[in-house]
Amino acid sequence: MLAQTIRRLIVAVPTLLAIITACFFLMHAAPGGPFTKERQVPPAIEARLEAKFGLDLPVHEQLMRYLSGLARGDLGPSMVYKDKTVGDIIAEGAPTSAILGISAMALALLIGGGLGIMAALRQNQAQDYVVMALAIAGVCLPPLVVGPIVQLVFGVQLQILPTGGLYRDEFGLRYLVLPVFTLALPLIAIISRLMRASMIETLRSNAIRTARAKGLPEAQVILRHALPIALLPIVSYVGPALAGVMAGSFVIETVFQLPGIGKQFVLAAGQRDYTLVMGVVLVYSVLIILFNLAADLMYRVLDPRARAT
């Protein structure tokens, strides 16, 4: 298992290189540059700016420069935010995105998982239909719509929860309620549907029939025998999805004014802040690779068949 983990991590290096290269060329193919603005920078200054960031070099040389910096652990200076490096900006934003993403995913697993199991046990009954209808609604309503609605209802009209994400520069539980809920809603919807389908299938399997035949109490059948097997598709969904929410959600971070890296990423792309875009892509890629690996390891814990191979 350790050997396999190490092998996977080694394979990750060329994957990351490929991602960086593709992203680098894509970004440089977009028209405009970090110094194109409403007011023109004097040509002499623009030339110096470009020289400072190496933008006057051919693209492949810029890539080599970037990669050699990366090898030394240097993500480079931000091309737009003049007082900060990419490392500074990611370090400021990553904790918020991570807290938000992990809380939303935990909430989604609890609620979505619970609802899914309930729906599966009451298949084709009223509860099932209600849960599935809610799930469809959750998938259909994008956070861009839900966010402002909950802000208006709970923040402006009822005035029981703040509309923003933090108390000025401090984290506070009350301040995270609305953003976490909004971020979790589509996850709850997807997880409950996955859980229901997977649980229904598992309940029909031979293993569960055997367990029931042995006369085990229903709760034990569900929790001890069916749940681990039924969780497998959830695990493979949660791995990459968690990487996605932890790398930040532009919509949530904008609507609730949270200092995460999702917002930084989208703004940076618009401002052609090449190094910052690359930095966030890198963080996201590393998370994806790690969580996919973690999901595979979880498989081994949950599924005896995977352990055997």
Next chain:
Amino acid sequence: MAFWTNRRSLLAGAGGLGVTTSLGACANGRIIGFDKVRKTLDISNQGEPLSLDPHKASGSWENNVIGNMFIGLTTEDEKSEPIPGMAERWETSADGRTWTFYLRRALWSDGEACDAHDFEFGFKRILNPETLSDYASILYPIKNAQAVNNGEMDPDLLGVTALDDLTLEIQLEHPAPYLPQLLKHYTAYAVPKHVVERHGAAWVKPENIAVNGPFKVEKWWSNYIIHLVRNPSFFDANNVVLEHLYYYPTTDVNAAARKVMSGEAGWSTRFPSNQVETLRAALPGYVRVAPYLTCNYFSFNTTKAPFNDPRVRQALTMAYDREFVASQIYKTGERAAFSLVPPGIANYPGTARYPWMNVPIAERKREAERLLRAAGFGPNNPLRFEFSHRNTSDNPRVAVVAQNDWTSIAPWVSVELRGVEVQVHYANLRAKNFDAGDGGWIADYNDAKNYLYLFETRTGAQNYAGYSNPAYDQSVHLSDFESDAARRGELMNQAEQLALNDAPMCMSVFINSTNLVHPDITGYEDNLEDIHRARWFGIREA
């Protein structure tokens, strides 16, 4: 019986209301956007500063923050008029080219003296090409500034000299009666020489910075919050009321308005103009709309057909119904633009206008058709061109009106619209890679030169239209060397009329500034520059 039921439900209702209100009231830790007890103001600012270094800033949202941390030789009063800042008084030589500033004794926030040497250092630093300042070019009226900034001359030869600790002499290339206006701009702020020399580019980090203004940065969390605290070393600190300012970069105007509605911000530097009526009703006393130094205009690419023919440009400029756009697309009382320079600019006659300004639109369209036919267009030679516009805020809607106005001149006029991302749009304009395109301009200081500069030949790429008229250039040039303010204004006014007649651009509307301001903030005054320094803010007790 019915009576009882009703009374019970009424009671229940009342109880429910009570619970809600008390929850709202006792919700501890809720941000109060304008907290009179803690003297704290939370501000929705329209963007994230790219830098807090005044020599590297370039946006009005940066000015909103930086202008509370530093003070120039002159500074703004409540109405953004220039008043003495670090300089207590100044003298001008007879030829208007040498100005002598007498500074007050003052301290940086770290206790060091802030004197004329810091100003000399500051001017030399921003104009030094190594500093990579985007905005140094607005200081080009200073002697040798342009040559220094282009790297052709040693920064030590710049026309700024500290004669002693409290006397600063500035020599100019040409008389500039607007110098007090210019010197309150953030490019002209002093920076603490001792701190910059010690920390280099990192001098501006909260742990290193020293300021000479009313507030000092305490914390800057990227794209989220900037916290300023009152600076007790500021020379007028005794009259500064507020203790804390929190700036939130709120690019989404709707979110900015919501933050004020929920009471979490006491001031938003913008609001969605199409919601002005709702906001007036929901937030009585908050809505502030004022004329602003901003214009929207369309550039015609005069370097190629069909817009190398002035008749085509005049025809399209005439046929565009800017009154409709001003009243129907914009909702906050924007004014149709019949001139390049907005009304109300200082030291300026402002009489230049499109000659057909008072002609009804239908007649203007007939005249436009006549002009186009005279230029050789007609059913057998249709006029076709592309109009590129920024795909942000109200610009796409304005583009549709323009398209409709132009195609309604005659059936043989066709206009294709192309919405483009802002960054790409300006890159195209600069490269002259367009037929006709929209654009906006916010003046940096209250002077007509700021607008006329856009159409000078020597402006280069930013003269998007590629307009080049020797008579125009000559008038603007002469105005630069005119020391009499009235005569100078007259020369610029002549130049403006030339540009309006030649129509390298089609003026659209003058945009208003829109703010939501807590009615209990005193010292906030509407003004043309939309600059409101927190130094003047006070608290009106209920």
